[in-house]
Amino acid sequence: MTTATTTEGSGRGKAGQAGLSTAEERAAARAPEMELIRQAQAGSRSAFDALVRQYEHQVLRLALHLTGSEHDAEDIYQEAFLKAFRYIGNFRFECSFYTWIYRIVTNLCLDQLRRKKTRREDRAVLVDSSGDEIDVLASVSDERSYSNPSRELDRKVLGARIQAALGKLTPRERMVFELKHYQGLRLRTIGEMLSTTEETAKNTLFRATKKLRTQLAELRS
Amino acid sequence: MNCELAHERIVTAAYGELPDEQIHELERHLRTCAECGTERERLLALKVLADANPVIEPDANLVARSRQRLEEALDALPPKRWYEWLAQRMMNNFAALQAAPIGACLLLIVGAGAGVLGGYEVTQSQTARFEGQPKTSNRRPVVLEGAEIASISSIARIPNSEVVEVTYNQIVPKQMEGTLDDPEIRKLLMVASQNSDSPTVRFDSVDLLVEECRARHSCQATGIRDALMVLLRYDQNEGVRAKALEGLQPFVAEDVQVRNAVLEALLNDNDPKIRTSAISILEPVEADTSVRQVLHSVANSDENPHIRTVSRQVLSRVPQFQ
Numbered sequence: 311m312t313t314a315t316t317t318e319g320s321g322r323g324k325a326g327q328a329g330l331s332t333a334e335e336r337a338a339a340r341a342p343e344m345e346l347i348r349q350a351q352a353g354s355r356s357a358f359d360a361l362v363r364q365y366e367h368q369v370l371r372l373a374l375h376l377t378g379s380e381h382d383a384e385d386i387y388q389e390a391f392l393k394a395f396r397y398i399g400n401f402r403f404e405c406s407f408y409t410w411i412y413r414i415v416t417n418l419c420l421d422q423l424r425r426k427k428t429r430r431e432d433r434a435v436l437v438d439s440s441g442d443e444i445d446v447l448a449s450v451s452d453e454r455s456y457s458n459p460s461r462e463l464d465r466k467v468l469g470a471r472i473q474a475a476l477g478k479l480t481p482r483e484r485m486v487f488e489l490k491h492y493q494g495l496r497l498r499t500i501g502e503m504l505s506t507t508e509e510t511a512k513n514t515l516f517r518a519t520k521k522l523r524t525q526l527a528e529l530r531s
Numbered sequence: 532m533n534c535e536l537a538h539e540r541i542v543t544a545a546y547g548e549l550p551d552e553q554i555h556e557l558e559r560h561l562r563t564c565a566e567c568g569t570e571r572e573r574l575l576a577l578k579v580l581a582d583a584n585p586v587i588e589p590d591a592n593l594v595a596r597s598r599q600r601l602e603e604a605l606d607a608l609p610p611k612r613w614y615e616w617l618a619q620r621m622m623n624n625f626a627a628l629q630a631a632p633i634g635a636c637l638l639l640i641v642g643a644g645a646g647v648l649g650g651y652e653v654t655q656s657q658t659a660r661f662e663g664q665p666k667t668s669n670r671r672p673v674v675l676e677g678a679e680i681a682s683i684s685s686i687a688r689i690p691n692s693e694v695v696e697v698t699y700n701q702i703v704p705k706q707m708e709g710t711l712d713d714p715e716i717r718k719l720l721m722v723a724s725q726n727s728d729s730p731t732v733r734f735d736s737v738d739l740l741v742e743e744c745r746a747r748h749s750c751q752a753t754g755i756r757d758a759l760m761v762l763l764r765y766d767q768n769e770g771v772r773a774k775a776l777e778g779l780q781p782f783v784a785e786d787v788q789v790r791n792a793v794l795e796a797l798l799n800d801n802d803p804k805i806r807t808s809a810i811s812i813l814e815p816v817e818a819d820t821s822v823r824q825v826l827h828s829v830a831n832s833d834e835n836p837h838i839r840t841v842s843r844q845v846l847s848r849v850p851q852f853q
Contacts, residue, residue, distance in 0.1 A: 468583040
């Protein structure tokens with residue numbers, strides 16, 4: 311069997327052949343998953359459980375990072391897989407199961423983000439060593455008396471500022487940035503998951519980075 | 532390349548999505564444009580800053596808890612009824628056919644051909660039968676008193692004669708009596724709750740279904756709970772929606788779907804009485820932050836001052852919520 315990876319310097323022909331066998335190998339690797347999906351569509355609970363095990367970490371990772379809450383991530387996990395169970399009969403193998411399940415999860419996360427947007431954001435607060443509250447959304451004056459600010463506190467403050475800046479994006483912008491920057495997906499895949507085009511996903515990413523740069527300009531200075 | 536295009540390509544390149552030939556073009560532009568060079572530096576700095584909010588792997592306890600909860604929910608789902616299996620099978624077969632267009636076309640051609648041939652044969656045999664009969668046909672159907680004609684399926688003229696054949700569908704009013712335990716009665720009530728034009732009929736049917744749910748007579752297995760959620764979300768009549776909400780009250784604590792339907796009603800229903808009732812039936816639910824989030828939103832932004840006040844009062848009992 312031809313190896314799946316191409317090395318630098320290989321000719322275009324070889325690369326083409328290797329690319330074809332990569333596609334073939336991908337198809338072959340997906341065959342067991344397709345069989346599992348068919349069994350799940352026929353009503354096999356154990357097949358569905360096997361599919362859940364394959365994707366549960368990714369689902370939780372995404373939901374946890376977006377919502378920042380284990381409870382919310384659990385709720386999204388629950389709803390996503392229940393929906394998948396209910397509608398697996400509608401899966402037509404037109405895209406990968408990975409894209410299909412992620413589409414469900416991203417829609418749920420978008421709903422969650424939209425719900426959060428309708429209420430005033432809870433202000434992120436930390437408590438310093440003297441018991442005073444620090445509002446990390448306000449600019450922190452150099453004159454404020456911390457007693458030995460630790461690197462951990464700085465990191466948490468910075469993380470909270472990033473989260474606040476991410477919170478200012480629209481739900482769609484936040485989702486595209488999350489999927490691209492944090493989850494490392496390709497723009498074409500992101501477009502499929504959000505039922506849009508690669509070009510639209512690219513434009514959304516551009517808008518998101520522009521807004522984030524404006525929000526975080528003071529941090530860089 | 533102008534700077535506006537360069538700014539867009541800087542973002543795409545930073546995330547590894549720019550084709551090779553465009554990278555080369557961009558690099559050429561950046562060598563000559565200091566402003567765009569700064570723009571790229573800013574974007575790279577943003578990427579570093581954004582990593583201060585790292586992605587955390589879910590810990591084993593969270594995974595185990597989530598999986599356990601999912602398994603319980605899946606175990607609690609009612610088994611599919613035979614007609615649901617059949618419909619699903621048919622849909623899957625149809626989908627398989629869609630994916631095989633040549634097969635689908637062949638099937639269509641064969642089916643159409645068989646239909647035409649069969650129709651021709653039937654017509655020929657009917658012509659042969661009618662040739663020996665008097666011109667006035669005895670085949671007038673008996674129309675029942677009070678039975679409406681619902682629709683006409685087909686009209687066909689018998690060749691070489693003045694006889695016309697009309698196929699029609701009739702609505703025949705019927706009556707049925709039974710208790711709420713009777714599955715046929717429950718089925719009819721569910722149809723009435725969603726398909727009747729009269730709000731009074733819908734209200735009466737929902738009232739009876741709610742009574743059935745309150746008595747906890749297999750409310751979930753028969754789909755009554757789902758029907759009540761649909762009514763709460765979509766019925767045009769506020770009396771019907773209020774009754775559906777009343778019927779869902781016992782299940783708010785145990786069923787996430789019911790809770791979500793009530794929260795949606797609290798956010799979106801245009802009747803203030805329904806929104807007020809929704810608040811009152813939201814019992815303290817452990818580990819559901821959605822309830823608190825929605826109450827916050829309603830307390831801040833509902834157009835009705837009484838509802839805002841009630842929401843704040845409920846929120847003041849925050850220790851009961853998580």
